[in-house]
Amino acid sequence: MGAATGARRAGMFFSLVNPNFMSLRNFARIGISMTLPPLMVAVGVTFIIIMGSIDLSMEGAVAVCAVVFAAIFMWLGGTLASWAWLALPACIVVGALYGLLNGLVHVKLRIPSFMASLSMGFVGIGLSLLMTGGDRIRVEDKIFRSLLTERYFGFPLMVHVALLVILIAWFIQSRTAIGRNFYAVGGGEELAHASGLDVKRVRVLGFMLAGVFYALGALFAVAQIGIAETATGYNFMFVSITSVVVGGTALWGGNGGVWNTLVGVLIVNVINNGMIVMGLPRYLQDGVLGLLVILAGRPVDGSQIPRIREVSGPCLS
Amino acid sequence: MTSPAGRGTQTERSFQREREMSFIKKFIEQEAINRRNFLFASAMGAGGLAAATMFKAGPARAAIEDPAIAWSYRDRTNPYWNAIVSGGESFVESIGKSKADLINLINEGSSEKSLSDVKALLSKTNGKLALAIDTNDSPNARPVVEAVAEKGAFVSTLWNKTADLHPWDFGDNYVSHMAWSDVGPAEQTATILFKAMGGKDAIVGLGGIASNNPAIERRNGLDNAMKKFPDIQLLDYQAADWDTQKAATIMASYLTRFGDEIKGVFCANDTMAYGVLEALRAEGLAGQIPIVAYDGNAQAVDLIMAGELLATVYTNPYWGGGITAALAYHAAIGTFKPSEEPHEHREFNGPTILITKDDAENFKKQYVDATPSYDWKDFWGPSTGAITY
Amino acid sequence: MDKGVGMVFQEQSLIGNLTVMENIFLGFERQFVKFGIVDWKKMAAAARYQLAKVKLSIDPKMVTSKLSFAQRQLVELAKVLTLEERVHGDLVILLDEPTSVLAKEEVQLLFKLVRELRSRASFIFVSHRLDEVLELSDRVYVMKDGEVVDHVETSVATAESIQHKMVGHDINKEYYREEKQFAYDPAKVLVELDAISLAGKYKDISLSLHAGEVLTLVGTEGSGREAIIRTIFGMQKPQSGSVTVKGRKITTYSADAAVANGIGYIPRERKIEGIVAGMSVYENLTLSQMGRYSRFGFLRIGDEKALAREWIKKLSIKASSEYADCGNLSGGNQQKVVLSKWRSGGSDIILLDHPTRGLDIGAKEDVYEMVRAMSADGVGIILIADTLEEAIGLSHTIAVIKDGEIQKRFDGKPGHKPSLFDLIHYMI
Known part of the structure; x- marks a missing residue:
């Protein structure tokens, strides 16, 4: 995997510039410093991108999930040692429902996925604004926050949880029928259709699954800063899609996967972190990431150039 | 979505959306202070x-x-x-x-x-x-x-x-x-920070959106204070755009880069201070490195009472x-x-009200838990003096 | 266009949401622009002048999509005729199947116009309708397999003579292999089409497919064959009539329902609808039978691989292993993978759309073998053949379709094969 070498190389470059950079403590910090929530979101959107669709609703979805979680959590007692633990599954359910709605809007109303999800993202932002009135909900439960504060093998607990989630995502991708179907739909919607797959159902399920991962991202984000608010998902869209593309999953679908995304997130974060360490101005940092997407997103050879399909029936991607 | 051109558009969209999303957020948090942007825009004519x-x-x-x-x-x-x-x-x-x-x-x-x-x-x-x-x-x-x-x-x-x-x-x-004017109060919080540090060692700073007037004024306040404390060193000052998560990321990087050199943090507002605090908490450093902020949000007041934040400013x-x-x-x-x-x-x-540990509890009682009743005929009592240009 | 060659396409090249005049002068608006502003009045007047050439009296400011098909065809002709003003010298206009979608009266109108315009331009007329060709043209070039076979003056040509030239003389007996063809079971009906119609595609089609039968639909491109196949596979719902599969009338038209009924579809565009490039052989094989190769949604990958190995052996698919990327296989082997996908899934009705397109002779022969083997196994096959020889050689029954209607049915059993001439006679 060339991408992995890329991450290592980038790391080496920054450690030359600043010798502190590659210490284990630092690596753990790269891991936690905002990597995990966007990583979860990136894993979720990976499935969508494999299907050849796009989902831009993550910021709204994360905001809604975070706010709903925090609201229920605080309402039921505010600590995991009470019935408030129910807020965890509730958050996942909300994420799934959000994704379901997103998928249904896309498939049933035949709105291209980028437009449907973009709108749903705004709906989510609005919804969370409505729920919070612009305020923040604080979640200070020590047990819940132990995701951030407890360390095992030098890494915060949430890093281990995230690893587990990624393994599950990989299992879904490679060992389940729905995972296979994502690739089939992305590899050729017509073909999947002509093979008797219910493409619409697969798409809706894909968005639902992504919603579940967005919910996990929301949980990690809340655990990390102890606040649920409308801005909880801020910038996740750009970071997650950048990571997926940099990891090598093609935006036209059919290839790539969870491991690519993990590597992509690492590269983006190493570079991001490295740029802060080097003291690059903020606007330059964003510019560099933009360039990265352009470089990673272009077709490398002829075989990767998306074919133009004959438009017959609903063209949904 | 299948053509290369389509992908280009998509990237643009995500940029644009990022802008739009951040607009919403900024609107909520910073709309307030944007008013100030134009204050000094026109020169005397x-x-x-x-x-x-x-x-x-x-x-x-x-x-x-x-x-x-x-x-x-x-x-x-x-x-x-x-x-x-x-x-x-x-x-x-x-x-x-x-x-x-x-x-x-x-x-x-x-x-x-x-x-x-x-x-x-x-x-x-x-x-x-x-x-x-x-x-x-x-x-x-x-x-x-x-x-x-x-x-x-x-x-x-x-x-x-x-x-x-x-x-x-x-x-x-x-x-x-x-x-x-934010310059004076920001200078005050910076001074409180420096005094808590014993007037020496190094700090890092997190600023607001670079072009925002309050971000500029608060930075100026910090600079003014630093002139009076020549032994304080500013290791780095980066814009975290008033954002909690961004602030946490930048703080984590600061810790990577400067490690134990950091003895204090200057934040241009409260919401960024929360992110800084959580980045410190992840390293077990919450409450050990003094932080000053701005705006006087309820949560910031609580954090001051808990000893995790040193000071903030309320504008009423x-x-x-x-x-x-x-x-x-x-x-x-x-x-x-x-x-x-x-x-x-x-x-x-x-009026600007400086909130530190000494008066946080009082402030909370007076301004957060209840809305104070004012004498609306005391026109100039709370004012902090004439505007100087 | 600069050389004075204009084209009127079968698939019309007008942009629906522009007005008639905008379409007519598309790309040449500059002549109406003054100081960066388009003089719409001037353009409308010029458009009216062009429309008069084709005797079309419509408002040039009308949105094109509101016109009838025939009107649009005339607008297209008018657009081409703007060349008169722009180009010095002779004008040549290509008419590519201009009549295929027109009604009889409209065709006559068009022909009348073309005859009148002959003073202004030369026409090249491409059509599969021989009567029209003979009616309109002065000289006929007969093309077969990409080569000009002959050209004749219309005055001395007859429909029969042209048909003979189209058939050629080198009929390849290899395709027939009558001795290899098995009789089918006429008692067991697999698919029954009862007077199905779909506007613009096909009309009043009744057919039945029996176990072991190879039923071939013969017709020109666009005759409606493909649409019929897609209807059987549930991808296009007919407006009237009914489809009965194995005694059960179809109520929901969807591909997954068709697959559940044991129908397999091998599309013409292998790469788009046949295999997923980038997926391995085993992944492609089980694509249509996810349910069978998963339990509670979890894949039984071991079983998938075993299945792939079995079929690689059975059809001697040239793939390095079951992991091989289908995108890297040769066309013939890809076709085998598609076939085994359906056969391994137990499909007993196979729809073959141009299964030999783009394959070399050897790979073609492999496909023929597979078709015959399936037929022997009692699989019902509906075939759209790549060549007429193929159709005659492989089928038990041939239905000739022209303009969406069945013109003639031939019994293609060994010993009763129709000739190429018979087929072409009804095709065009």
Whole structure:
């Protein structure tokens, strides 16, 4: 995997510039410093991108999930040692429902996925604004926050949880029928259709699954800063899609996967972190990431150039 | 979505969306302080002065009996302006009227609408009007004030006006102008931070969106304080765009880069301080490195009481909204004669309340848990003095 | 266009949401632009002048999509005729199947116009309708397999003589292999089409497919064959009539329902609808039978691989292993993978759309073998053949379709094969 070498190389470059950079403590910090929530979101959107669709609703979805979680959590007692633990599954359910709605809007109303999800993202932002009135909900439960504060093998607990989630995502991708179907739909919607797959159902399920991962991202984000608010998902869209593309999953679908995304997130974060360490101005940092997407997103050879399909029936991607 | 061109568009979309999303967030958090952006935008103009003198004589009018009271502002969907207007309503109730008697002129971010609404109301009330207004941008203040003065009504402005426009050039009709300066309070928080550090060692800083006026003023405040503490070193100062998560990321990187060198953190607002605190908490350093912030949010006050935040600053928009309306009203009914007041009573800075561990509990009781009742006739008591240009 | 060659396409090249005049002068608006502003009045006048050439009296400011098909065809002709003003010298206009979608009267109108315009331009007329060709043209070039076979003056040509030239003389007996063809079971009906119609595609089609039968639909491109196949596979719902599969009338038209009924579809565009490039052989094989190769949604990958190995052996698919990327296989082997996908899933009705397109002779022969083997196994096959020889050689029954209607049915059992001439006679 060339991408992995890329991450290592980038790391080496920054450690030359600043010798502190590659210490284990630092690596753990790269891991936690905002990597995990966007990583979860990136894993979720990976499935969508494999299907050849796009989902831009993550910021709204994360905001809604975070706010709903925090609201229920605080309402039921505010600590995991009470019935408030129910807020965890509730958050996942909300994420799934959000994704379901997103998928249904896309498939049933035949709105291209980028437009449907973009709108749903705004709906989510609005919804969370409505729920919070612009305020923040604080979640200070020590047990819940132990995701951030407890360390095992030098890494915060949430890093281990995230690893587990990624393994599950990989299992879904490679060992389940729905995972296979994502690739089939992305590899050729017509073909999947002509093979008797219910493409619409697969798409809706894909968005639902992504919603579940967005919910996990929301949980990690809340655990990390102890606040649920409308801005909880801020910038996740750009970071997650950048990571997926940099990891090598093609935006036209059919290839790539969870491991690519993990590597992509690492590269983006190493570079991001490295740029802060080097003291690059903020606007330059964003510019560099933009360039990265352009470089990673272009077709490398002829075989990767998306074919133009004959438009017959609903063209949904 | 299948063509390369399509992918390009998509990237653009995500950029754009990022912008839009952050707009929403900024709107909620920072709309408040954006008002200040235009304050110093216009340079002093001699022509303006000359024009102003024409109105000096303004139609002399005896006190107005029971003038209409109006507040003209952007809109009420964000907490800052909500607090402003709530203060205005509180004042209206204090003179025995109902909240509904306060006329809300909402300009929706348009200076044109702001001006035409005022003109419409002036002709409707035939000048029997006490107006409190933020004119949306600085250049708009002059036509608004001129229209009011021409009709013999009374106006007090908040935040926006050009530096060459002064209440005393309009006799009694332009009652007062109030704004806030962040430079001084930011210097104070920085000073508190440096003193807590014993006047030596190094700090890191996190700023707001680089082009925002409050971000610039607060940074200036920090710089001023640093001049007085030559042994304090600023390791790095980066913009975290008022954002909690971004602040946490940057703080984590600071820790990577400078490690134990960091002995203090200067934050340009509260929300970024929360992110800094969590980045420290992840390293088990919460409460061990002093942090100062700005805005006086309820959570920040709690953190000060918990010893995790050193200081923050509260600007009290509630009082600002009430007293601006009160000034216009009382000038209109003749309680005082503005032209007999000194300049520092006509152009003054709003109050800023510094909150540290000593007064946090008191502050919380007074401002967070309850809405304080103000004496709306104590016009200048809480002010921090004349605006200097 | 600069050389004075204009084209009127079968698939019309007008942009629906522009007005007629905008379409006519598309790309040449500059002549109406003054100081950066388009003089719409001037353009409308010029458009009216062009429309008069084709005797079309419509408002040039009309949105094109509101016109009838025939009207649009005339607008297209008018657009081409703007060349008269722009180009010096002779004008050549290509008419590519201009009549295929027109009604009889409209065709006559068009022909009348073309005859009148002959003074202004030369026409090249491409059509599969021989009567029209003979009616309109002065000289006929007969093309077969991409080569000009002959050209004749219309005055001396007859429909028969042209048909003979189209058939050629080198009929390849290899395709027939009559001795290899098995009789089918006429008692067992697999698919029954009862007077199905779909506007613009096909009309009043009744057919039945029996176990072991190879039923071939013969017709020109666009005759409606493909649409019929897509209807059987549930991808296009007919407007009237009914489809009965194995005794059960179809109520929901969807591909997954068709697959559940044991129908397999091998599309013409292998790469788009046949295999997923980038997926391995085993992943492609089980694509249509996810349910069978998963339990509670979890894949039984071991079983998938075993299945792939079995079929690689059975059809001697040239793939390095079951992991091989289908995108890297040769066309013939890809076709085998597609076939085994359906056969391994137990499909007993196979729809073959141009299964030999783009394959070399050897790979073609492999496909023929598979078709015959399936037929022997009692699989019902509906075939759209790549060549007429193929159709005649492989089928038990041939239905000739022209303009969406069945013109003639031939019994293609060994010994009763129709000739190429018979087929072409009804095709065009």
